[in-house]
Amino acid sequence: xxxxxxxxxxxxxxxxxxxxxxLVGAAAVGLVVAEMQFAKRTVxxxxxxxxxxxxxxxxxxxxxxxxxxxxxxxxxxxxxxAGLGVRRARQTxxxxxxxxxxxxxxxxxxxxxxxxxxxxxDDLDRQTGLLLDGDGPPPDVCVIMIGxxxxxRRMPPTQSVRLLTAAVRRLRxxxxxxxxxxxxxxxTIEPVYQPLRWLARRVxxxxxxxxxIGVLALGARTVSIGDLMGTExxxxxxxxxxxxxxxPSAEGYATAAMAILPTLCAALGVWxxxxxxxxxxxxxxxxxxxxxxxxxxxxGTEVTGARGAWALLKYRRRRRVPGEDLTGEQxxxxxxxxxxxxxxxxxxxxxxxxxxxxxxxxxxx
Numbered sequence: 001x002x003x004x005x006x007x008x009x010x011x012x013x014x015x016x017x018x019x020x021x022x023l024v025g026a027a028a029v030g031l032v033v034a035e036m037q038f039a040k041r042t043v044x045x046x047x048x049x050x051x052x053x054x055x056x057x058x059x060x061x062x063x064x065x066x067x068x069x070x071x072x073x074x075x076x077x078x079x080x081x082a083g084l085g086v087r088r089a090r091q092t093x094x095x096x097x098x099x100x101x102x103x104x105x106x107x108x109x110x111x112x113x114x115x116x117x118x119x120x121x122d123d124l125d126r127q128t129g130l131l132l133d134g135d136g137p138p139p140d141v142c143v144i145m146i147g148x149x150x151x152x153r154r155m156p157p158t159q160s161v162r163l164l165t166a167a168v169r170r171l172r173x174x175x176x177x178x179x180x181x182x183x184x185x186x187x188t189i190e191p192v193y194q195p196l197r198w199l200a201r202r203v204x205x206x207x208x209x210x211x212x213i214g215v216l217a218l219g220a221r222t223v224s225i226g227d228l229m230g231t232e233x234x235x236x237x238x239x240x241x242x243x244x245x246x247x248p249s250a251e252g253y254a255t256a257a258m259a260i261l262p263t264l265c266a267a268l269g270v271w272x273x274x275x276x277x278x279x280x281x282x283x284x285x286x287x288x289x290x291x292x293x294x295x296x297x298x299x300g301t302e303v304t305g306a307r308g309a310w311a312l313l314k315y316r317r318r319r320r321v322p323g324e325d326l327t328g329e330q331x332x333x334x335x336x337x338x339x340x341x342x343x344x345x346x347x348x349x350x351x352x353x354x355x356x357x358x359x360x361x362x363x364x365x
Contacts, residue, residue: 049084049117050079050082050083050084050085050086050092050117051083051086051087051088051089051091051092052089052113053083053089053090053092053094053095053098053111053113054111054112054113055110055111056070056108056109056110056111057095057098057099057101057102057108057109057110057111058070058098058099058101058102058103058106058107058108058109059108061102061106061107061108062107062108068107069108070107070108070109070110071101071102071105071107071108071109071110071140071141071268072109072110072112072136072137072138072139072140072141073094073097073098073101073109073110073111073112073139073140073141073142073143074111074112074113074114074131074139074141074142074143074176075093075094075097075111075112075113075114075115075142075143075144075145076114076115076124076127076128076131076142076143076144076145076146076167077115077119077124077127077143077144077145077146077181078115078116078117078118078119078120078145078146078147078148078149079115079116079117079118079119080093080115080145080148080181080184080248080253080256081093081094081113081115081143081144081145081146081181082113082115082116082117083095083113083253084117085248085249086249086250086253088250091250091253091254092113092253093143093145093253093256093257093260094111094113094115094143095111096253096254096257096261097143097257097260097261097264098111100257100261100264100265101141101261101264101265101268101270104261104265104270104271104272105265105268105270112131112139114127114130114131115127115145118149119146119149120146120149120150120153120155120160121146121147121150121155121159121160121163121164121167122155122159122163124144124146124163124164124166124167125163125166125167125170127167128167128170128171131171132170132171132174138171138174138175138176139171139176140176140177140268141176141177141178141179141264141267141268142171142176142177142178142179143178143179143180143181143260143264144164144167144168144178144179144180144181145180145181145225146164146180146183147160147182147183147184147204147207147208147211148183148184148186148204150183150207151183151186151200151203151204151207152186157206157207157210160207160210160211161207161210161211161213161214162214164180164211164214164215165214165215165218168180168214168215168218168220169218172218172219172220177220177221177267177268178215178218178219178220178221178267179220179221179222179223179260179263179264179267180211180212180215180220180221180222180223181222181223181225181256181260182207182208182209182211182212182222182223182224182225182295182296183204183205183207183208183211184204184225185200185201185204185205186200186201186203186204205296205297206296208224208292208295208296209289209292209293209295209296210292212288212291212292212295212296212303213288213289213292216288216292216303216304216305216311217305219305221263221266221267221302221303221304222292222295222302222303223259223260223263223300223301223302224259224295224296224297224298224299224300224301224303225256225259225260225299225300258300259299259300262302262316263302263314263316266302266316271316273316275304275312275314277312277314278315281315282315283312283313283314283315284312284313285306285310285311285312285313286310286311286313287309287310287311288305288309288310288311291303291310291311291312291313292311294313295313298315300315300316301313301314301315302314302315302316
């Protein structure tokens with residue numbers, strides 16, 4: 001059975017209350033989970049809580065008192081969304097994305113990150129409430145990165161997709177644009193060996209494709225980070241993974257952020273490229289299930305709903321120029337008043353220099 005068909009079955013089960021694990025059965029998933037848990041015990045975690053990066057980015061473009069005011073940006077999800085494994089706030093994916101968005105939009109960005117390390121999709125309802133239930137206006141745009149813990153803790157994929165789509169629906173009804181970074185490729189974890197590495201990759205991609213099918217009907221966009229983790233991370237594991245060999249390093253988070261940033265900007269209509277298909281980059285319009293399946297196996301692929309059961313497959317991602325630093329490792333420390341220095345340029349994305357977009361309030365450090 002093809003990945004597209006399996007993803008379609010999972011998404012349909014999520015919509016209509018079905019169950020099941022899809023192509024890879026419960027016994028195989030059990031082996032993957034056991035191996036993943038062994039891998040976690042082998043490498044250990046011992047990581048401190050991720051740094052808080054909430055605050056105002058791109059303050060040089062205007063203060064909160066100026067019209068139209070800052071863009072409101074929310075981040076939801078698990079430890080990857082939270083930035084577990086890095087030491088500085090500016091190295092977290094939320095800070096990198098907020099800086100890049102401010103530079104492209106030439107407008108301040110107010111970041112609020114409610115992601116929680118260890119979270120599964122059943123925590124998204126709580127996280128969504130944190131963003132929506134206060135007195136302030138809802139976010140203009142949100143990024144959700146979720147799915148890895150759903151796989152390792154054996155949440156049925158239909159339930160995982162159902163919970164994700166419920167959160168996306170709440171955000172969309174509140175007026176927020178939504179970008180979902182789909183389930184990462186768990187076949188990249190170094191202590192997981194073949195053939196279980198192959199099974200972990202297959203389960204991850206099935207869930208990623210089903211997530212895409214589930215959320216596109218609600219007007220969200222997705223970006224595949226699974227194959228990004230499966231190729232660039234596999235090629236440079238010492239650089240891309242952090243000290244626990246499980247979570248990304250600052251370099252790894254910067255790589256993932258570069259894949260998501262163009263779609264984040266496009267969701268708000270501020271990305272300089274149009275949605276017109278670029279044949280030279282193998283962009284295409286495909287049936288939704290086929291587009292979701294193709295995206296699950298290709299780094300940085302955006303899937304956007306087109307019309308009916310069709311979707312656009314876009315490759316907006318840009319590669320970093322030699323010597324480019326988005327990790328914050330080569331920049332100076334924060335100044336005495338708590339405002340950080342530049343977070344590195346963004347020539348890799350084709351956007352304006354993101355180093356101008358890093359004026360963050362003191363709570364961001």
